[in-house]
Amino acid sequence: MDGSAHRIDRTSLATARDVRLACRAGKFSGATSGLAPGFAQANLVVLPADLAADFLRFCQRNPKPCPLLGVSEPGSAQLPDLAEDLDLRSDLPGYRVWREGELVAEPESIADWWRDDLVAFAIGCSYTFEAALLAEGMTLRHVAAGSEVPMFRTNIDCAPAGRFFGKMVVSMRPLRPADAIRAIQITSRYPFVHGAPVHLGLPDAIGIADLAHPDYGAPVAVLPDELPVFWACGVTPQAVIAAMRPPFAITHCPGRMLVLDLPDHRCAVL
Amino acid sequence: MDGSAHRIDRTSLATARDVRLACRAGKFSGATSGLAPGFAQANLVVLPADLAADFLRFCQRNPKPCPLLGVSEPGSAQLPDLAEDLDLRSDLPGYRVWREGELVAEPESIADWWRDDLVAFAIGCSYTFEAALLAEGMTLRHVAAGSEVPMFRTNIDCAPAGRFFGKMVVSMRPLRPADAIRAIQITSRYPFVHGAPVHLGLPDAIGIADLAHPDYGAPVAVLPDELPVFWACGVTPQAVIAAMRPPFAITHCPGRMLVLDLPDHRCAVL
Numbered sequence: 001m002d003g004s005a006h007r008i009d010r011t012s013l014a015t016a017r018d019v020r021l022a023c024r025a026g027k028f029s030g031a032t033s034g035l036a037p038g039f040a041q042a043n044l045v046v047l048p049a050d051l052a053a054d055f056l057r058f059c060q061r062n063p064k065p066c067p068l069l070g071v072s073e074p075g076s077a078q079l080p081d082l083a084e085d086l087d088l089r090s091d092l093p094g095y096r097v098w099r100e101g102e103l104v105a106e107p108e109s110i111a112d113w114w115r116d117d118l119v120a121f122a123i124g125c126s127y128t129f130e131a132a133l134l135a136e137g138m139t140l141r142h143v144a145a146g147s148e149v150p151m152f153r154t155n156i157d158c159a160p161a162g163r164f165f166g167k168m169v170v171s172m173r174p175l176r177p178a179d180a181i182r183a184i185q186i187t188s189r190y191p192f193v194h195g196a197p198v199h200l201g202l203p204d205a206i207g208i209a210d211l212a213h214p215d216y217g218a219p220v221a222v223l224p225d226e227l228p229v230f231w232a233c234g235v236t237p238q239a240v241i242a243a244m245r246p247p248f249a250i251t252h253c254p255g256r257m258l259v260l261d262l263p264d265h266r267c268a269v270l
Numbered sequence: 271m272d273g274s275a276h277r278i279d280r281t282s283l284a285t286a287r288d289v290r291l292a293c294r295a296g297k298f299s300g301a302t303s304g305l306a307p308g309f310a311q312a313n314l315v316v317l318p319a320d321l322a323a324d325f326l327r328f329c330q331r332n333p334k335p336c337p338l339l340g341v342s343e344p345g346s347a348q349l350p351d352l353a354e355d356l357d358l359r360s361d362l363p364g365y366r367v368w369r370e371g372e373l374v375a376e377p378e379s380i381a382d383w384w385r386d387d388l389v390a391f392a393i394g395c396s397y398t399f400e401a402a403l404l405a406e407g408m409t410l411r412h413v414a415a416g417s418e419v420p421m422f423r424t425n426i427d428c429a430p431a432g433r434f435f436g437k438m439v440v441s442m443r444p445l446r447p448a449d450a451i452r453a454i455q456i457t458s459r460y461p462f463v464h465g466a467p468v469h470l471g472l473p474d475a476i477g478i479a480d481l482a483h484p485d486y487g488a489p490v491a492v493l494p495d496e497l498p499v500f501w502a503c504g505v506t507p508q509a510v511i512a513a514m515r516p517p518f519a520i521t522h523c524p525g526r527m528l529v530l531d532l533p534d535h536r537c538a539v540l
Contacts, residue, residue, distance in 0.1 A: 178469060180470070181454055181468070185458050196451055198451070200470075200471070201470070201497045205447065225472065270540075
């Protein structure tokens, strides 16, 4: 789906706004990893206003998987603090539409599904901390392979809030121990893009039976001199939606993120 | 040796100065762990002045095992920035005297060995970061057991400087993965007391064949849901002295530290 759906050369998408406008014009529907380098991207969750307060509280209670970068006014498709000239209904490369916890469509625009009572949540994305790890000189295997990071549903319960409950989804990156320690230090500076890892080294302990079979993304090898390092993942809300089955929800399509005008360095608290 | 050597009740040693004066009076020669809580302790290395410049450079190149808290003037037994009314020749509970890399004596005072050309180095000690981990609510198994932390010689070469070379010694604390991550964050704030771990999870990778047989200290169990976490250790200079065999050296006796007036919190950079 990725390659064939491109109707514009990725190299022409220099800025975050270029990406958004290409999506809006129907000219780009691919993965956003590597686009607009130096700027943050976001996971998207859209819910009816009567669920918004519960989900806000859910995010507050689960800052590692659901660090909130921004929340829209009800009915508004804009996030003026995060992106100029934004239309959330069209400016992502791909969306998922959910009814009662079932995926019912994967459109390139949600204009036909938009309602005046919808509230949009922009949740931090690991691309920002991955850029910091790559800048440190680390090799990230899924980046080297050009594949999507492997993600796993865990046995870790998110803290429930109102109607929202579910298991945490984590992304996994294999690192040598000294790099894992450095990665913990670096990602600790970025709590708004998932922050420090939630686990490392013992996948069984968080309910992951087989690292070769991720629930989302593509598998990568963990070499004998490496530890699997697990970060909370912004796909968690999609597992929560599948678990608690709200009447209606929209999310981004994994890997097809909302590209923001927010510089990566602004996501560091330190 | 520990219990029988006490000639004063540990509970009467409220301050760092109390400890130093009791040592000086020949009334205390026990382990210093837990004494003068809230204040830092130090590893001691004493070398002839003609080796001091090389050792200073060795410490600068190896800040994880050898973080320097203070260096004396040649011939001076004082470290006025670190402890009031200090006499380094008597104020530690126990010393080791080395000739050509061989341990030749373990006296309670080094007055008889003192020379006008000696330079003393005070090197940060893990007790400060252990206090921070305990304050976080973590259990440290060797503390719970009342035993000395297990220490291991590794296959990690220290960066050489002049005549000084040797392998890094590490201390090991077993922690559950989430606690290990938090411990990395906490100890990263304390670079002058060894800072963040140097390794975790794969002892073989740093040349440790058997966690049940430490080279110094007492063994502790690593449970199936825990990872062994390894910090650079201030005993490293003693392994270096044994390797490079200087004509003369004095160190503290492991566990019998120099107790300082320096508050633990002053050791945090953040």
